[in-house]
Amino acid sequence: MSIPFHAITAETPTPDKLAACYAALNARLDEGDMSRAVAEWEQTRRAVEQWSALTHLRFEQDTQDEARKAAQDYRDELAPTITNHETSFKTRLLAHSNRDAVARTAGAHALRLWETDITTFSPEIENDLQAESKLQSRYVALLASARIEIGGKTVNLSGLAPYQQSPDRRIRHQAEQARWHFFSANAAAFDEIYDSLVKLRTRMARKLGFGSFTGLGYRRMRRMDYGPADVAAYREQVRLHVTPLVQRFHERRREQEGWDRLHAWDEPMVDAQGNVEPAGDESFLRAQAQGMFEAMNGDLAAFYQDMNENGFLDLDNRPAKAPGGFCTSFPSAGMPFIFANFNGTHHDIDVFTHEMGHAFQNYRSRHLASFDYLWPTYESAEIHSMSLEHLAYPHIARMVGEENAARYRRMHLIQSIAFLPYGVCVDHFQHEVYANPDATPAERHAMWKKLEALYMPWRNWGDLAYPARGGRWQAQGHIYSAPFYYIDYTLAECCALQFWVKSREDYAKALRDYVALCGLGGSKPFLGLVQAAGLTSPFQPGVLEGAVKAARTVLGL
Template sequence: MPLRFADISVATPTKDSLAARYQAIDALLDRGSRAEAVAAWDTVRREYDSWSALVGLRFQQDTADVAAKEARDYCDALSPDATGLEVAVKRRLLADADRAGLEQLVGAHAIRLWETDVTTFDPVIAKDLEEEAKLGARYTEILSAAKLEIDGQAVNLAGIEPFAQALDRETRHRAERVRWAFFEAHGAELDEIYDKLVKLRHAMALKLGYDSYIPLGYRRMRRVDYDAADVARYRDQVAEHVVPLIARVMEARRRENGWDRIRFWDESLTDSAGNPVPAGDHDFLVAQAQTMFDNMDKRLGDFYRLMNEGGFLDLKNREAKAGGGFCTSFPTHGVPFIFANFNGTDHDIKVFVHEMGHAFQNWESRHQPGIDYLWPTMEAAEINSMGLEFLSHPQMELMVGADAADRFRRMHLIDSLAFLPYGVCVDHFQHEIYARPDMTTDERHAVWHSLERRYMPWTDYGDIAYCEKGGRWQAKRHIYSLPFYYIDYTLALCCAMQFWVKSRRDYRRSLEAYIALCARGGSASFQDLVRSAGLVSPFAPGALAEVVSEAEKVLAA
């Protein structure tokens, strides 16, 4: 009988139950039964991660649900204990003199990951980790509770998006004023939360022997084959190759529309005829997606059918539901879950296909031998999500209609390229902040404002004063809850767009390379996975040159 989401149930662990299970693992290691101990440990980790994912998902689905909030608080409090037990086993295994035997049992890459993981935790920071989770949850609650009034309607932050992309310029302007009035009203608390997070993370880094949070942040992201210097050079590539292209695109948009200057609220209107939108509602898109994935590949079609029929999709926007989109998984059961907020814009298609890419990768790699290999590190994982966005291009007639498909493909290309400067701006901002954790609130806003001038010189906020003074970064959840994650989207996009270039020459070969990459899961490091798919590392000189050259040809057509 096919698995259904409603059937997924994982027992709630306690400190005592976790301690008892880890004592049993230690006993197996004491007896020399390493293979049996590693298998038992893998089972414990799968069960814990499934429970944690389920708790987190239920809170995101309804942030106003008291029981869901209490469960999340309990999970946040238990997490440092679980991490401590997990790290202790990693340390013990890494201390084993039979390194060759351990590598044969779990794989060389798992060992590299564990060597990174053990440098990120010590019981001395357990309470700090719990506080970090609480602060991140508070940020989510503030944004999820947003109630915005526009044109006689009450909407949340996801619901404002159709107004922000309206064909009417004044409606877009009004939407952005409403959006940023909310952030201005909550700005003091958002600044306070971030100040606490920055100082808390810096203090954790010092306790663990680092001189700042930056190296600790990289290690928490399990980055084993590149460092902050590599990322800085990549940001320079974006500034050199992509920023001038987007500046030209923005100027062309200004001329096409007859505006005296392009404003911030004009940036979201990629198509002068109006951004192409889905050709139907939620139910239409869900149904059309089945045909789309069936057309692309039987493996994709069969998997999507399992997800849809099993109830592993939550795509409708509703009150008190957390914003954004994500894919989570339950490694005890092998089937992932997609969460999104449809709002009637092109965003619905892009986010849905993006998260489907994550889900498909997790499904394809479910037979990897250990839990460390079920997901790649985040920058590699985002190749799977963004790659599917581009590989779905030939099917867009199904989603937006035949008349709008070419316009959608062009819009997606432009939006993807325009994202790169914003994405590296977010990353550069975080490097500056954590290098100087004692900055004042005003100094942080000034840093953002300065970096915008480098990476997005075309942005003109007009009378939206809160953005003009450097407050735009407060809307980015990753800056609060997932430090140093955001660059991963841009690194992956550099690779995903290479799939796009290749698919324009040999679609089937490109799709097969993509599916093979998904099946490798997290069995290798980022750059090794990139090379295995026949792609060029974003850190290689000129990595963006071919993509930009191909994009210029398409956009000039």
């Protein structure tokens, strides 16, 4: 059993304390005690990360609390100092006279990661990194400030979801009108924040010797076994093989409902009977999840019980709470934490199983020797989360009721497939943005509008003027806060769909392979982990065709 969440503490680092700590670590190296230096560095990195994660989580839990905002600002300001120390120490270890000994101590793959990391930082960009973090926090706070009147209630963006998925088409339309009214009213702020981010990131890239931010962005993501050309080819595979299937599904829905045309507010309504909702509230889902995980895997069940009973879940939607969901971790304590915003829709189940996949992987990896292995790179990490969504299918009745289980599985599969064109559109947009960093906000909106028509030709915004002009991307937080991240979800979904196909053939083996993959953490690069799990690389031509064929059969399309 872990310690309770409320007992987790973290000392706030200061520039002086960090300088003294790294001076001691460098002294160890000067003395020739490399093994002890690396071991002590591991503990230092875990402690600093625990403070950073705890500070960020508290801010996201209440973005209006002044003390938490101040702590987050301090975290943002200190982050480049931390990176500076880490980069310098990595550089020194990489230059060690006995590189083989360093590799044996820290892990050979860790050294490859460090070689990537040291190209992404220089003291020259410390102030720029601080400015970037503050702009990202401004975006989060702006989203969290939304107060939307609908149905006689005041809700935030997360609370709008039930109205966006209402069986009543008129209410869905009203919900989208309310959503985009908020974005339109704050258009200048959204545009200004992003314009500042693009120009700032481009300046940093050029200071570091990159031709554009794209190269730096890929290095930041620690991508070492594929590049932009591979991703571009993958996007085209999605356009060729997945977009037609999604378009066929939407056309069938239009015919079923007798609509003259499908509008954007109709797309979330996947099921003609109404999207499946959870069979109960947050406390019900917490209780039911225990039985679901017990039916799947004993280790997963014991881990979930630990999280649930010791306060490592924050799932309810509250005013001033940041929207979205994520999993973070406290590496000194060896426990992850799940943050979400339950709103009474099927998304509660989706995000819960998704973040549990992240959490289980991190927990399974907690004893790996290297700090760099606690999490894999992002596209690999999303395999764990998205695959668990599909692997929960046989036991999902506990969450939605036996009578709705088949409908949920169908709905979730459709949404998983339909996500791919949107996901690659987000990625393509960012490549266009950073290839043209001097574009005006209006030109960026035009970029999105053109790409949206390419990957999602069915999309019709009707009378919603703001997204119709190309503003949809501003609701996608990753574009602001995690550049070039979003393609990772689609690469992982390609792998998760392979796990789904395998589970239909041999569920027990698929689950064993999944648990084994979680245990590898970040000890290999993306394609190495894919191979270790017995999966096919998303960059292999034709890999999507198999999943699309299986989905078409199951969905009757």
